[in-house]
Amino acid sequence: MGPTLSGPDGRMGSHPARGPASGRARIWNRASGGHRRGCSGLVPHYGRTRDAAGSRRRHGKYRLCRRSDHGPTRRTSDGRTGSDLGPGCGVPGDRARSVCRCARRGGHFGMSYRNLPDSIAALEDEILRLWAEEDTFHRSLEAVKGEPEFVFYEGPPTANGRPGVHHVMARTIKDTIVRYRAMTGRHVTRIAGWDTHGLPVEIEAERMLGISGRPDIERLGVAKFNAVCRENLFTYKEDWEQLSQRIGYWLDYDRPYITCSPEYIESVWWAIGEIEKKGLLYLGYKVLPYCPRCGTGLSSHEVAQGYADRTDPSITVRFPLTGDPDRFLLVWTTTPWTLVSNTAVAFGPDVAYVEVAHEGALYILANSRVASLFGDGADVRREIPASELEGLEYDRPLHLAPSHPATTGQLLAAPFVSDADGTGLVHIAPAFGADDFDLGQRAGLPVFRPVDDAGRFLPDTDQVGGMLVKDADPLLVALLDKRGLLFREDRVDHSYPHCWRCDTPLIYMARDSWYVRTTDVRERMLAENAAIAWHPPEIGVGRMGEWLENNIDWAISRERYWGTPLPIWLCDACDGREVLGSYDELRERVGPLPNAFDPHRPEVDDYQWACRADGCKGQMRRVPQVLDAWFDSGSMPFAQWHYPFENQELFDRHFPADAIAEGLDQTRGWFYSLLALSTILFDGAAYRHVLVNDLILDGSGQKMSKSKGNVVDPWETIDRYGADVLRFYFLVSSNPWVPKRWDADALHETNRKLFDTLRSTYRFFSLYAGLDGWSHEAGNARKPAERQLIDRWLLSRVDTVAAGAARALDDYDLTGAARRISSFVQDDLSNWYVRATRDRFWASRPDSSEVLATPDAFATLHHALVTTARILAPLAPFLSDWLHRELTGESVHLARYPDRVESRDPELEAGMDDVRRLATLGRAAREEAGIRVRQPLRELQAVLPGGRSLEESLVDVLSAELNVKTVVFPRADDDIVRLSAKPDYGALGPRFGSRTPEVARAIENLETGQVQALRAGDRLELVLDGLVADIAPTDVAILEEASGDLVVQAEDGYLVGLSTALDEELLSEGRAREIVNRVQRLRRESEFAVSDRVRLGIEGPAIIERAAHEHAAYIGAETLAVSIEVGKEALAEFVGVHEVDIERGTVRIGLAVVRDDASAG
């Protein structure tokens, strides 16, 4: 043992002398009675660790003993069972050390790395318990107190529904973002929020009360109704909290913001007050689907439930042009009653219009509709350009309502007009159609609504006063006919919305509505939006940008009950109005408020006061509406702090948000309300980055919905795979903003590929670290720069991957980060590093130059695992924390995201990439040659792109991987490669145009000498039919292809040539490996513990027996054989003799376990 070895765990030869008594290792002392000289290889596993994982292993509760401990390289090959072969741990130079954990020697830290819990659920439960016990979340916040804030806003979910699997995705995205920022040292306030107002809550209350519709609610009383709403707000709060906590979404649930709390509402009032002060609040109309019988507007969701087929009149009416009684506009409608309120006619700017002569009159209509209205022989006089239509006036067909003084209307261009049906000219009544209303708003048209809340024409309406509007249709049609304006009358069968409660056909009708004049800040919103970093960007410029371009004023009032009451009081006598911005302002008017003041309806409706206008005797009464719930949630940046009444400083520190992340459906929802309110109130956007996610569809691409029964229960999946797997699946499978199909198989795959691999790698590490007594605290590894090449390679990869993941997360590319981590763990860490270095974890050689190999390997793997845990932590917080705690003693969520770059060695990484590519090709060549890897080969020729070569230690990695004795790098123009040229179409196409294919063909047929010339940098002239093509080296890609008698594989400039010649020496060695292979299989079939020592007897064809003799040491080492006997007699004493097949010859193998006590001496 070299002097460098006498570290704190200086084991080796010193071990027997020191014994356990001097160590802090305890329990096993009693259990094993100290060091057991006769180590059997089976070590009872006692100690503090649980044996969870171990119990699943075949060797049960026994830890592995390592055969290297018994000096396998010195095993005899002469078949005798020399006593020195026994576990003579005292043999000088024998590495009797950790086998029994008796190697836990004095001064050591006594640490071991626990086995993983039995199941994913057990692991995650353990972590959840730890988080709860030590309050890791708040400790992580404490740890960065005073550090710069990373501002994150939690969009409040409606507490009204059960959280589903798509919420898990949304919450995973949010949590990953904020955990990452927290790990970069930012303080991230994360306050939970609840969206508590709005129609969903009311509908649930109606359901519970067994009532339906406004009349029912009014009968019951608003007080009772709202009480039920309030009681049932948090029916699902528990579900949300439990699910959020279970998936590791760290949020402050202790003091959430709740949109129906008095403080929150007061902040919202403040906002409305500010809007009023800025002159941006006004009373207008909003067109809603309206049930005349129930007297209520319906939400689009309700409307969607009530479509049914129905027959309506379909009439074409002629509108005479003003002052030109023989020219008419032809207008089509299925709602004759709305003609009473006709205000304009719209035409499509892109539709072609013509004038048709018919029975002495001229008619204007869309060209494409002429045939259907006038037949084939129509007398089309001329085309009418849009410029001529614009502003044209006509006489209104029905002039019955005194509230509608205008006798003429105008032609207006409207993009929504098509010529798909009707006449291409659309009758516009702003009070009775949403498109009509929007057009009217843009064009400044008045809204005439001669209809009351019950859907009846106002009494003063001529002819039809007091009639239900739909019932008036026949009368109105007859009237039109009488006046000679009815051009054509039909019936139409179509799908029409009905009230889902009472089946009454709905009408669209303008209702009183309070508006915020967002059009005043449209340009500001557009500018702010352009400055927001959208992920992905196209949603910002596309969906959001277009929506803002077409922004219309925001209708913020709802004719409902359970919501933030509008703080608007109107005088019932004059046009006075007061908009309150605080409860104090209310107190000033009505005196002290109750202690438990609740601003909700109906109490708030009772507050009235005398109008302050001079001489006015009126009373100020609150308007009946409540606030759009989007206004509530859009207020959360300030309302969560009860700003401006409290917490000014907190608000300042938390505005605007650095990031928000919600579903695509929030574009016109929360994303908009946040932007609109913050632009109006604070002249800036409320968020700088926004990460958008799309829906999760079911396995066949259908939207999940309760009615379809295709909703995935998140709990089921979490129980099965754990939260980490579910989280990681969402992140890794595709970018958040593409719709994701739910794929249960992919979950399984995620678990297997990343998590199983990582767990397995940890298990490997902890197993041998435990056996070896190695701990990261030992400090006995060399500096990274002094370690072996493959260690340095892994350390470099770790840093490269960590930096890449950090860069991706900085850019909100969660999927990119997830994929980097995943492929690192699988490809680099497990499948390359661990596989290539396995033997270093149990068999360092006694010569001094290599003696530190094992601590180096442990330290390297330890570092890689710790770093992996850290880079994985924001994405999969459970396993990463478990590993990190076990590997370092600290929660990963208190650690920093790795940002080291000092170990990066790009050249080394590139070199290893070369090795891996060559290894792949080499395996392919073996496959092609039909020579298994077990058969050693003499030589591999390898060519790298650009003629580079590999440094020696990389060559060693390659030759070990491919089981070849030597690797040589021939010059590329040696006879194993042949050159050819491939045309670069990108370079040729522009120069040769249609002759490109000919030139390309000529290039493909170049002779070797010509290609060599190109490769040397010369130009070539190719003479084609009537064309001389001047070919430069940049016009081609030069390929090296196989030639000669080697088995060759090549790709992308990489090439290997495998010499398949075999000689006796190679064959014998190959046979030895075959024997080992068979013995290992037999061991497994016999269910031996992997650490059992065995005796071997081998009998078979002469070539096999010779190989067994020649390579006995090797065979013994590989198979843990303490003795190998060869020949017929050798098998006599074996009970178990197995026949196997090697090279078509029968080989008989005797196999017996060497008993523990037999060797215990």
Added chain:
RNA sequence: GGGCUCGUAGCUCAGCUUGGUUAGUGCGCACGCCUGAUAAGCGUGAGGGCGGUGGUUCAAUUCCACCCGGGCCCA
């Protein structure tokens, strides 16, 4: 009905911005290999011509138009 978006192997996705040779990855499948992490791992192969139609171009999965189908939002 309008705006946006997606449609690529049995399944899940990449590539399309800046057109260019035989369109990639993973799963699954078949065959083979390796194994002291092992209900793992590695290699090879089969499998699509990129939803359809038409256009632009020497050249289209990539650009354009229309159509079909899914999704979101708005009506």
